[in-house]
Amino acid sequence: MKKPSRDTISRMSLYLRALQELSQTQASPTISSLGLSRELNISPDQLRRDLWYFGQFGRRGVGYSIDSLKNKISEILGLNKRWNVCICGMGNLGSALLAYKGFKEQNLNISACFDADPKKIYKKKGGITIYPLEDMKKIIRSSRIEIAIIAAPVNAAQTIVDRLVSCDIKAILNFAPVKLVVPPKVKLRNVDLSTELFNLTYFLSQP
Amino acid sequence: MKKPSRDTISRMSLYLRALQELSQTQASPTISSLGLSRELNISPDQLRRDLWYFGQFGRRGVGYSIDSLKNKISEILGLNKRWNVCICGMGNLGSALLAYKGFKEQNLNISACFDADPKKIYKKKGGITIYPLEDMKKIIRSSRIEIAIIAAPVNAAQTIVDRLVSCDIKAILNFAPVKLVVPPKVKLRNVDLSTELFNLTYFLSQP
Structure with a gap:
C-alpha cells in the first residue's frame, strides 16, 4: 500500500x-x-x-x-494514547507553548521543562517544574518522555538535542531557526514560524 | 494555467x-x-x-x-518587497514572535505591536512600540501595515480581528486556537502549533 x-x-x-x-x-x-x-x-x-x-x-x-x-x-494520528512531552528552553516561546491549550486536549501532556538559567530551575510554571539540563536523563526516564520540543536559542539548540539523543528521546520538534543533526532513529520535525506568513505574502503579491 | x-x-x-x-x-x-x-x-x-x-x-x-x-x-513569494507587519497580543507568544529572527531576514518587518494591557502600552520591546487597540487605525495607516499577526488570547481574538478589518488590513495570520471570521477580501491563515506534533505522534505510532 x-x-x-x-x-x-x-x-x-x-x-x-x-x-x-x-x-x-x-x-x-x-x-x-x-x-x-x-x-x-x-x-x-x-x-x-x-x-x-x-x-x-x-x-x-x-x-x-x-x-x-x-x-x-x-x-x-496516534492520539488514542497519552504522549509525555518536554519543552527545552523556557523563554517566551517555551512559555507560550507550555500555556498552549491545543496540546492537552489532544493527549499531548507536557510533563517537564528544561532550562539552563539557574534563576528559572526548580521553579514551577503552569504547574510544571523547570529542571536543569543535568537532570534530563533522570526526568526523561522517570516521566517516560518520548517527545521533546526545542524552544531554545539557536546557539544552544544542537547541544540540547545531543543531550536528548543520549537520553533516548524518540522524536524532536524544533522551533529554533537552525538546522539540527540527529541520528536516523530519532524523528525530527522543524517548525518554521514564517512559512504561513509567506503564504500570505504570496497571495497578497498576486495581481 | x-x-x-x-x-x-x-x-x-x-x-x-x-x-x-x-x-x-x-x-x-x-x-x-x-x-x-x-x-x-x-x-x-x-x-x-x-x-x-x-x-x-x-x-x-x-x-x-x-x-x-x-x-x-x-x-x-512576494519577498522582494518589504512587508510591514503588526503583532496583536504581547504575551509570551507575541513576544516570541517579535524576537523571531526568521522574519526580518525575509523582508517581513514588524513595525508595531498592540495590546490591551495598560501596563504594557506605550512601552518599547525590542525597539518596537506597543500601542493600545484604540491607536490601531492611526498606526496601521501611518506605518502602512498590511499584515497582522494574532497572538492574543482566544476570547479576545475575534474583537481584535474585527477592528483590524475595519482598519483595512489585507491579511491576518492567526495563532489563537479559535476559528475567526473575516470578510472575503481579507486573507486569513491559521497556525496550529500542534499540527507538527501530530506528525511525530503519527510516525511514532507506526508499527
Whole structure:
C-alpha cells in the first residue's frame, strides 16, 4: 500500500480539529465530504484522497459520522494514547507553548521543562517544574518522555538535542531557526514560524 | 494555467530556506534537484512538480543555480518587497514572535505591536512600540501595515480581528486556537502549533 505523504498527515490533523469543533457545535451527527472540505477551504477530492489511505469512511448519500471519523483520525494520528512531552528552553516561546491549550486536549501532556538559567530551575510554571539540563536523563526516564520540543536559542539548540539523543528521546520538534543533526532513529520535525506568513505574502503579491 | 496549491506554496518557502542556507555554506554555485530534495527530505519529483508551476528552472546535467533559484523563489513569494507587519497580543507568544529572527531576514518587518494591557502600552520591546487597540487605525495607516499577526488570547481574538478589518488590513495570520471570521477580501491563515506534533505522534505510532 502507498504510504500517506507528510502533507496528508498534516491535513489529517486539520480534519481532526474541524471534526472536534463540529462535534461540539453541529446538531447533525453527520457531515458530507463537501461540507467538511468547505470548513477547511480544501477540495472534497483532496479530502477523499487523504482519507482513502486509511480505509473506508462515510457512506454515499449519508456522509461521514462526525464522531466516528473524529475517533478514527485521532487513532490514526496516534492520539488514542497519552504522549509525555518536554519543552527545552523556557523563554517566551517555551512559555507560550507550555500555556498552549491545543496540546492537552489532544493527549499531548507536557510533563517537564528544561532550562539552563539557574534563576528559572526548580521553579514551577503552569504547574510544571523547570529542571536543569543535568537532570534530563533522570526526568526523561522517570516521566517516560518520548517527545521533546526545542524552544531554545539557536546557539544552544544542537547541544540540547545531543543531550536528548543520549537520553533516548524518540522524536524532536524544533522551533529554533537552525538546522539540527540527529541520528536516523530519532524523528525530527522543524517548525518554521514564517512559512504561513509567506503564504500570505504570496497571495497578497498576486495581481 | 493551473494554480499552485497551498502546500506547493508552503514547500516553496522550505526551498527558499534551504537555498538561503546552501548559498552560505556550499562552495558549489549549483545543486541538483536530487541534492536539494535530499536536503529537505522530499522526493525530487515533488520538487520538480512544485517548481514547474512557476516556469523553467535549472539545466539538465547542471542543476539549479543556487543564487538565481533563491532569488526567483523569493520573488514568487512576494519577498522582494518589504512587508510591514503588526503583532496583536504581547504575551509570551507575541513576544516570541517579535524576537523571531526568521522574519526580518525575509523582508517581513514588524513595525508595531498592540495590546490591551495598560501596563504594557506605550512601552518599547525590542525597539518596537506597543500601542493600545484604540491607536490601531492611526498606526496601521501611518506605518502602512498590511499584515497582522494574532497572538492574543482566544476570547479576545475575534474583537481584535474585527477592528483590524475595519482598519483595512489585507491579511491576518492567526495563532489563537479559535476559528475567526473575516470578510472575503481579507486573507486569513491559521497556525496550529500542534499540527507538527501530530506528525511525530503519527510516525511514532507506526508499527
